[in-house]
Amino acid sequence: MRLPLTLILGAALTAFFLGLALVSFVWTPYPMAAMDIAAKLTPPGPAHWLGTDTYGRDVLSQLMVGGRTSIAVALVAMGIGISGGVPLGLWAAARRGSLVDEVIMRGNDLIFAFPSLVIAILITAILGPGAFNAILAIGIFNIPVFARVTRGGALSLWTLDYIRAAQVAGKGGARISAEHVLPNIANLLIVQGTIQFSLGILAEAGLSYVGLGAQPPTPSWGRMLADSQTMIYTAPLLAVFPGLAIVATVLGLNLIGDGLRDLLDPRLRRK
């Protein structure tokens, strides 16, 4: 069986940035936090491939180490959203119209009613700022998103004959949800997952910007983007590199999402 081209491209792109982040654990061109005020705002060149920032720190090194924070925060937050939201959505759909459904969905509405940043500020105010608490804050906000998408997709499946056939075969709600519903809404979840991942990177940037995300000197792509904002006229490239990294990673994940969808769907699978 041939792997879809989109999957290969997406995996390569994502692996490149993931690789950069992983390499940074053992090697970076310069120490990540080393300042060289004399060489501040150097344009890209042989000494500093991507130039230096306003403190003279090497942008490539910052980008590599920052990738660790950004990818980790977004991935784990997405994971929290999926592991919390998907079961809730499946449960609500299996008991559609019941009290359970109402409680779950109204609980979701309650979380939705607050802007994510307000919840994040609340959580970090209680638990203190830092990358871990940022993950928690973003992850909690992901839960109702996945719950809603899951319930919506699952509801339309519950009216189909093959679900009725499974009921006639004596299977209960949990089992039908796992065997028949979840695989058939995987497309939806994969697409939503890539969206939430990119939003996660941006949310982390937002939290860092107000000082509630990764704490200096720990860099993250979002923090680099936020920091470069003040220099946008003097050194626009400072914003371009972390921005490109975010765009390329999200693109890579989207391609993986498309590829997985093709790979998982027997109807689209080529012989």
Place this chain on the structure above:
Amino acid sequence: MTLLSVRDLSLQIGRTPILQGVSFDVARGEVFGLVGESGSGKSMTALALMQLLPHGALAAGRADLDGTDLLSLSERRMCALRGNEIGMIFQEPMTALNPMRTIGDQVAETLVIHGAATRREALRVAREKLDRVGLTAGRFPLTRFPHELSGGQRQRVCIAMAVALRPKLLIADEPTTALDVTTQAGILDLLKGLVAEEDMALMLITHDLAVVAGVADHVAVMERGRIVEAGRTEAVFRTRAHDYTRRLFAASSHQPDRAAQATEAPLLQVRAARRDYLLPRPSPFAASPKLTAVKDVSFTLHAGESLGLVGESGCGKSTLTRAILGLDPLQGGEILLKGAPVGPNMPRAQRAGVQVVFQDPYGSFDPRHKVARLVAEPFHLAPAPQAEQRDRVAEALAAVGLASADADKYIHEFSGGQRQRIAIARALIIRPELIVLDEAVSALDVRVRAQILDLLADLQGRFGLSYLFISHDLSVVRAVTDRVLVMRAGEIVEEGRTEAVFNAPTHPYTRALLSATPRIPEGWIDG
């Protein structure tokens, strides 16, 4: 006088030929029937005339409507023509109307778009047309919304829209297939009347030979994108010169070979079963109103028997089926299978006694599982070791006429008829005593239907099965059941041996059902 003359119409989508050398004529004041099985290209012919073909389709040939070649017209000219000179009605009246707009608005819209009338004038014409199609001002003011109407009434609105501008040609694509027989008879009468009155031509596309026999003046039989036989309806139906026409006829009146094997032992007993639904509350403080879908229904199905349950849509047969399958609880009475109660919480061994085959061969299977796993699903009720499961899957597939290698395929690799065989294999796998066939052959073409009916008769003989055969199609029920129940508005109105009920119905509703069923005239078939 010829109105529409189609010559050498051919069509391909990508590289696949869909239509080849299709030629026919339709005259004013005449009904032209286009008959064929699904995939024969009859709907594509209509869409080609309207230039509403799917993306990537390429049509060639000529189709002259009153001297203008439809196929060569620009999209702008076609827009002026559609609805104006050619009207069209579709199969599914439930989705053909915009739910957000009133019926008056929708009928008037056609006139306004084509600049034929001012809004005020258009609404007057709309009223007139709705009256004509049988939706009178008293009960159906223009301000009604589609959801307030039944399927048949909605189809009447669609017809009113299609004839609002007095088109020369009306194309009706399976206009009554989604409707009940009694409703169907009314719609067909209406169409026939309109053709005569307005001197328009009607192109009636259908898979149902009996409908064509009753309505069409001329008929063309289509097979795989070609017209294999055409002529005056009676002549074509009497002579059946082409082999394909003969096979279609044989299949539509097919009587499977079955021996009565019903015993006196009761298998399924339904005693005063009642099913209520709670409707949405009219206000937050009012109690939910109740709708009783099944009202104290009682009957007994004996071991080895085929029992038919006939009724029109909304009569409660699906609700009753769900209760018999033990998916929903009853609000009164009881259902016993082999003497033990049936319900949502019945033990697995009890549930294993009844399995089901659904109507839609496309929605009945999880597209992500292979056939082996799909067919083995009921083993959940009667666990068996892996090796034995594999053997029994192969055995069940063989019993329904499929190869054991098919177990490793996905469901999308099979045709509708094959899928229905797989559905039967799934129902058979744990050897239930009772199989509920819920409109199991309604979605199939006549020739495939005949094969499936033969298969069901054969399996019944071999495994001593009992069938509860639920259908709206009286001719099928007549061919395969020993006894029949007629259901209306949640109640059984007539019950008896199938032949007796069909030959001498006692209840007025049964009589109405039977007389509304389209039939090919007796004299046409013999010979």
